[in-house]
Amino acid sequence: MSIALSDEHEELAASLRKWAASLDALDAVRAAEGDADARFDTVWTAVEEMGVASIAVPESTGGGGGSLLDQAVALEACAYELVPGGLLGAAVGAIVTGRPGRHAVQAHPGGVLWDGGTAGVAPGVIGIDLSARHAATGEGVVLDESGRRTAVTLGAAEASGIARWCLDTAVEYAKVREQFGRPIGSFQAIKHLCAEMLETAEAVTAAAWDAACAADGDEEQWAFAVDVALATCFSGAVEVAKSCIQVLGGIGFTYEHDAHFYLRRAVSLRGLVGSGDEAAARLTAAAVAGVRRRVDVDLGGLDEPLRHDVRATAERIAALPEEERRAALVECGYQTPHWPAPYGLGADPVTQVVIDQELGRAGVTRPDLVIAGWAVPTxxxxxxxxxxxxxxxxxxxxxxxxxxxxxxxxxxxxxxxxxxxxxxxxxxxxxxxxxxxxxxxxxxxxxxxxxxxxxxxxxxxxxxxxxxxxxxxxxxxxxxxxxxxxxxxxxxxxxxxxxxxxxxxxxxxxxxxxxRTTLANERVAMASARLGKSVERAVELAAAGLDPAGSARVGHAVALATVCGLLGVRTTLRALGGHGPGAESSVAKLLGVRSRQTSSALVVDLQGDAVATVGAIERDTPGISADVWEMLNTRCLSIAGGTTQILRNVAGERILGLPR
Known part of the structure; x- marks a missing residue:
């Protein structure tokens, strides 16, 4: 899946990818080899004519009047085709100045640097990214906090486009390249590598999407989303690009293949935007202060006819004694609204979300059906x-x-x-x-x-x-x-x-x-703002003080847990748009297991040698005894319900289309 979720954004992305492919961008990059002053003028003329860099600039100053999410969708599509010439810098500069223009952004010890004008686009230095030219000197101005967040947000969109191309390229090659008389994609090792690329690419896309979505909301929420993207997207894109070359084998190591250009762009982006560990440390500090990512879903007014009655019902249930609430939930269909009547409401996605929101607002928690949740639908x-x-x-x-x-x-x-x-x-x-x-x-x-x-x-x-x-x-x-x-x-x-x-x-x-039965009318739910038991416990330990390395580790756990929630939100939004579940729903379990296992191990590790002297290991005993129990218990998660390895086989075959 790409950043685009709505039909409008999907059309924009498809149109721009087709246009970008027609530019033969990598031919221009190859032709400019060794030319430090290359400006990729032919490509840039086409970019200016399309107005790609100024989509989020007000119409009154010559832009497209779109949102930062619109711009992110466009940059992801163009990065997929590796459009050269500093499109990222131009888009950031256009948003910062409020007018179209050709600008450059570059790494700087004080933050992300912007050249502030049109002259510094090709200052004569060829870096690792052969599709761009960056200044060797720190001339210009350091972007303010809003500008920095914009640069990271749009850089994350480019990282998503790179990861998507690398995943698609590796998968297509694995389908046709034969060794030992079989397509290499039928070998479990390759299948797992591609599935892991899918997991990482989905995480990159979800974080990039959320950073762009959050820009129009609360500043604290945008800052949090941007740091999740910074901790997730850039190293993620580098790893997917590396794995792409691994799947390609020898051909991927040649200069003639395009894969190394994408790796170069990913590495350059990571160096440009700042440290992922520093972003993770900021996430830890924010989490300690009580900040969690809260995604608000715009239901487009479709909730208005429902909201009053649903709220009244939720409040009526909340007023009942605790022991009477379950029967009331069952009676009105709110326990399982997605199930058909008379046991549910046959509720569409919008109704399900409204019911969830109003029950949450009223403080009503549905009882967990546990195994009945699998048996009864059948x-x-x-x-x-x-x-x-x-x-x-x-x-x-x-x-x-x-x-x-x-x-x-x-x-x-x-x-x-x-x-x-x-x-x-x-x-x-x-x-x-x-x-x-x-x-x-x-x-x-x-x-x-x-x-x-x-x-x-x-x-x-x-x-x-x-x-x-x-x-x-x-x-x-x-x-x-x-x-x-x-x-x-x-x-x-x-x-x-x-x-x-x-x-x-x-x-x-x-x-x-x-x-293998699931009801055709699938359950739709919004993700909780909580980070999960062990991540919340890690944040609690961080509040007592950690060294910088420990703080960064906790922040990366916060980022991964947040991404897992975002995958659920994206699945819900697809359902609200009338689409079936995408790759997010399948990847969510794999990443969710990783999050719970690594975070529970982190909690124990943060407590150092105390783990060696812990007494009885009990889940209900506060402190390290319960922490050790949780760490041991979560080992079952990658086994139960289908091992991680089997699920990666399934993801490789059913989502990526790799041969059996």
Whole structure:
């Protein structure tokens, strides 16, 4: 995905990319090799005619009258084609002066330097970026804080364009380049490398987008968003460019291939905008002071017909005693508004967002459905009327607790290889096998269970989806102690457990399809302003004082957690625009796992040698004991629900289109 989310911005980006491609920009860069005075005049004439650098300049002074986000979309598109000649400097200078012109920006110990005029564009020095010329002397004026933020924001947009080109180039090459008789993209190592590039590119894009969006709002929020971008985008673009060359192999190391020009631009941008570690340290200070990124969504007036009634309902629920709120949420459909009536409202994305906003405003928190949140949608979509009547409402009310019996000792991510058997008996089925990693199985009322009902067909076609009464004879639940010392999971042994026919969901053999079910009307939600448990704990430790290196580490954790939230916001905005989920929704889990694991490890690391003498490790004991528990417990996140490695395979194949 690109910075552009709206139809208007997508059209702008597509138009400018097509135009930029027609300039044959890299031909101009190659032709100017060794020419320190090259101004790329032919390209620049086209840039001026298109008004690309002055999109955010007021119309009254000859500009396009657009926003900083409009300008960011344009610069990302042009960076994708590596338009030369200082477009970034021209755009920043035009915004600073309020009029179109050809300006330059450059690195300076005092901050980002602006030349203040039109003369310093080609001062005679060829740097690492062969598509630009930068001054060797610090002549000019250092941008004020608003100008610095503008430069970082638009530089981040260029970084996003670079990362996008590098990702696309690597993926396309991996699809067609063959080694050992197969496309290299079918090899897991290449697939994972491309998926990691996708993760980083999505993070870069989300942070760049948010910095541009925040410019029209609160100054404190813009400063925070810009520092997230500075801590994320520029090193991210460098890493994606490096990985692109790695995927390309020897051809990527040649001067003839374009990849090195993108790496050069990324490295130059990173040097231009300032230190990512310093930005991270500022994020830590801001977080300690209570600042969090809050993204306001403009619903375009579509919320106005809904807002009054939703607010009244939310306030009515908030006025109830705590023990009565769950039933009230279920009764009015606010517990699961995206589910179809009568269990939800079949709510569209706008309605879902309004309900979330008003419940949050009223201080009402929805109960977590846990495994019921996976089981009930399958019953809703594929079950019988009797099954829906029997299970849905009691599950919503919390009267039924569910567990999941999917994974087996020999079938983790490779779920299709499961060995639990279901044999036909009078009136139903007899299940025999072993399940593992089943949380709350020791107290669950019911389980969703996959078992093999046909061994004569391909693995994924012979699986059936069962609803199992956990009080049935033949079920043996054994606690499974984890690395935390606790037993959150269980092994479950099924010894000729009878399941009646009315507890089969859909038809025998449909289990694989059902296991992947989500409701067509997906849940839409805005991200919380909180940074996550361990990142908030790291901020708490930072408040007590850290050295500069420690402060930077906390700030990078703040930046990553913020980006994870931004991915969710972008997914919601796509839904509000009538589009299906993009790459953000798939990448969010991978980056979210990384955020939780690295931040929990950081919290422990920040406490130094105290970790060696910690006593009993308990999650409910404040301080380092709970911190160590959290660090150990989060190790499961890259395993549960599909390992990170398997999810990267899926991302590589389903999002990037790499071959199996």
């Amino acid at each position: 019953i809703l979509q594929h079950g019988t009327d009797a099954q829906r009547e029997r299970f849905v409402r009691p599950s919503l009310l919390g009267d039924l607790t569910w567990c999941q019996l999917f994974s087996e000792p020999g079938s983790g991510s490779d779920l299709a290889s499961l060995r639990t058997r279901a044999t036909r008996v009078e009136g139903g089925w007899s299940l025999k096998g072993q399940k593992v990693w089943s949380s709350v199985a020791e107290r669950a009322d019911w389980a969703i269970c996959l078992a093999r009902t046909d061994a004569e067909v391909p693995q994924h076609k012979g699986i059936t989806y069962f609803l199992v009464d956990m009080r049935s004879e033949g079920i043996d639940v054994r606690p499974l102690r984890e690395i935390t010392g606790e037993a959150l999971f269980n092994e479950v042994f099924l010894d000729d457990v009878f399941v009646p026919d009315d507890c089969v969901v859909a038809e025998p053999g449909d289990g694989w399809r059902l296991a």
